[in-house]
Amino acid sequence: MTWQTLRRTADREGTARAASPPKSATEPETAPAADPRAGGILQLQRTHGNAFVQRLRAEGDDRLLRKGKPREKTDEEKAEEAAQAALPHRLVLINEADPAKKQMSDAVAPSYRDFVAEVKELTGRDLGTGFGDTVRGLGGATEKVGADTVSWHKTARTVDVNQDLPWVLLDAPANGRQYFTLYLRHKDADAEEQPGLVTRFPKETKFYHNGDGGKVRKYPYVNVSAIAAKHGWTPIPAQPGWEKTYTKREWWHFENRGGNSWYQSLAEIYTERQIVAGIQGFAKGAAGANQYGARLQREGVPDDVLAKIFPKVKQGNLALHLPVGEGGANLADDVAAVQEALILAGHLAGPATGAMDPATLAAIRAFQASRKAAASGVIAVADPIHRALGAVKPAGESPKKPAAPKPPAKTPAAPPPPTVPATPSP
Ligand SMILES: [Zn+2]
Structure with a gap:
């Protein structure tokens, strides 16, 4: 939880409590101060309850609690700060000009930008904006159809590209799974064909999806999937049931694993402490152990880390x-x-x-x-x-x-x- 989130939570809870009468003897009698920091710990305990203060302490964020002299950091906090500073990668903006400010790991952002530049050069289309999901929070459980709780979106090495462009999709099944090849129209109507890259579709071509209408028979098209692969970005197969459920088709999803396991990719951008706390956000207690333990192990989570996640x-x-x-x-x-x-x-x-x-x-x-x-x-x-x-x-x-x-x-x-x-x- 960030400082901003904490502050918003504090403000919200403060407002709610001020607006409604005390419900029980444990509820605060006094209205909270406008700035929760003004009264220090005792004031915070009164206005937000002891559990809130305990949570701040557990998260090691002393900024709401601090009054007067900043307290000395504990050895554990210093070690965590050092671990964070030593992480090899961090999240960066994919594209400075993207109004949505979507992020990915700087381990793969350069390769994604190269992919975007090459697609733009040939098609005039910009895959550096209009994203669906990019990085997802580590702790989130998801109920969304087609989304996985142990998802590569959590590693910040994944993008869902803009689905609203005039895409032309071909079926491309492989290894018994359904994939798609993605095309966009070449910006130059007279562009030469290039094997595997620039194509004029033969008359008999059956399209899985044609977002470009009648033009598809007249113009050259660029194989965007091939350009992605060249830069290390690969698709994932459609999930079972994709024929009936759009969100399971996954044709818009590209990821660059760089040879890593899921856990290795997380460990590039999160400390072990953050990974343990994050996974505990969706995999808790005996139920979490039974549902996720073996799966997480297959995704590369080491046994000593599993033991910390699941006491x-x-x-x-x-x-x-x-x-x-x-x-x-x-x-x-x-x-x-x-x-x-x-x-x-x-x-x-x-x-x-x-x-x-x-x-x-x-x-x-x-x-x-x-x-x-x-x-x-x-x-x-x-x-x-x-x-x-x-x-x-x-x-x-x-x-x-x-x-x-x-x-x-x-x-x-x-x-x-x-x-x-x-x-x-x-
Ligand atoms: Zn995705």
């Missing part, structure tokens, strides 16, 4: 960051904790290794079967199987005694059940 959730004696088993994120300390519990439960021979393997997968399935649960092979965070496994006690121990430190390998409580062979996943 352990404890059920009985078993605490987990993320799902364990088939398709789970399988963080090493999660796997070790599950293995220890399975050993206690008599479903696995020790020792716990922290590495997911066929024996552990089989033991998870066997434990699920013993609890009459579907043998999915995965333990989701805070699901009934997590609870059941957290409640397992070693044989002969009193229910109160914590089970953790006991080396379980030497005291097999029960003979292991017949091993179910792990079915390899596709």
Whole structure:
């Protein structure tokens, strides 16, 4: 949250509270000062509540709280400032002349400007303005059809180009997915054809979309997709269901990953602390862990960062960051904790290794079967199987005694059940 947003929030909350009578004993009795800073922390607590002040502190923004001498920065704050200063890239305006002031990472802005210049040279059209989405906030969850919460728009290496130009689109399916090739009319009616770049469409051409009417048979057209590719900007496939839903067609979307993973691209413009807080904006608690953990791991989020995003959730004696088993994120300390519990439960021979393997997968399935649960092979965070496994006690121990430190390998409580062979996943 920026200083400006905080200030707006403060002003808005102040106005709202001043306009309505106190609702409860915890509501402030006094009207807020015009400038919340005027009265310092005590005044802020009165007018905005303690939670608001706590939030300012948590965000490390002391400007609303400061009165008189600025306080000394903590070591943590200094480290964060240094981390921000050391980031290799930052957001810049794509085009100084764009009235919408859209931004992208300076890692890719030069290549995008080169693409724009070449398209303009050949077509007279300006793809440096009229954008749809460009960079999106990291923390936002999105309900919009066609938009993805783990989106490359969040990396600032993506643009949705102006859809309102007289585009001519051809179907260009590849690898079983739907893509489109984008054309704009050449500014010179007599332009020579150039293979792969300047084309006169043959009569039999079937257009996916013709935004240029009858001219399309008379003039030369420029392959804008080819120019984009030359500068490192590639399309993404249309999403399933694109035939019926316009927003899933994605023909306007270009991104320049530069060989990075999603996480590597984020880490160019955000500190680890900002990434953790940002992802927690859409992936929270057990539900977030189950929905996003493995996906984020596939997008390159390192395991130690995943562990910070998703603090352990404890059920009985078993605490987990993320799902364990088939398709789970399988963080090493999660796997070790599950293995220890399975050993206690008599479903696995020790020792716990922290590495997911066929024996552990089989033991998870066997434990699920013993609890009459579907043998999915995965333990989701805070699901009934997590609870059941957290409640397992070693044989002969009193229910109160914590089970953790006991080396379980030497005291097999029960003979292991017949091993179910792990079915390899596709
Ligand atoms: Zn897009």
